[in-house]
Amino acid sequence: MKDGTADNIISIAAELFSSLGAFGTSLGEVAKRAGISKGTLYYYFPTKQALCEAVSDKCLSMISSRLFAWVDTVKASDDPTEALGALCDALLGEDMPLRVFIAINDFSESGSELEASLDRAMNEWNVMIEVGSMRMKPVYAAKMKRMLAAVLPFLCGLAALNADPDYAREAFTALIMG
Numbered sequence: 001m002k003d004g005t006a007d008n009i010i011s012i013a014a015e016l017f018s019s020l021g022a023f024g025t026s027l028g029e030v031a032k033r034a035g036i037s038k039g040t041l042y043y044y045f046p047t048k049q050a051l052c053e054a055v056s057d058k059c060l061s062m063i064s065s066r067l068f069a070w071v072d073t074v075k076a077s078d079d080p081t082e083a084l085g086a087l088c089d090a091l092l093g094e095d096m097p098l099r100v101f102i103a104i105n106d107f108s109e110s111g112s113e114l115e116a117s118l119d120r121a122m123n124e125w126n127v128m129i130e131v132g133s134m135r136m137k138p139v140y141a142a143k144m145k146r147m148l149a150a151v152l153p154f155l156c157g158l159a160a161l162n163a164d165p166d167y168a169r170e171a172f173t174a175l176i177m178g
Contacts, residue, residue, distance in 0.1 A: 062095075126151075
């Protein structure tokens with residue numbers, strides 16, 4: 001895998017999952033877009049489940065990294081709309097990591113290790129969002145704490161709708177700021 005083929009396959013699969021969903025993406029389409037044969041794809045990922053798990057690992061890592069970066073930028077002196085907008089941008093950026101997360105979540109089977117991994121990631125992200133919100137001015141931190149259970153589902157909904165970035169920022173800020 002030193003040649004980058006696996007990484008290329010994962011990136012292409014993530015793009016396709018984002019637009020077509022994991023169920024709507026065939027391994028043949030992934031191979032075609034990657035410029036490889038289906039046999040080569042199966043060499044790297046023997047099943048669609050294996051490919052989904054690899055895409056999931058990359059996606060979850062990307063979202064976690066973006067949330068860590070967001071937490072590092074939040075300051076009590078900042079305008080809360082900027083902090084909320086930055087959170088929205090981190091998760092609904094041009095590569096839409098939350099859309100990939102949704103596609104993988106839909107694909108995961110109940111009780112599977114993939115489902116457990118996705119659940120652990122959501123719990124971790126909620127903690128990161130809570131930590132970031134605690135760095136805001138107390139009045140806004142309190143609002144975020146009250147809304148915490150709705151933050152990720154709301155952002156996932158915006159991702160599922162493929163919402164315009166400006167609309168997403170505005171809607172998310174309105175939800176939190178009231």
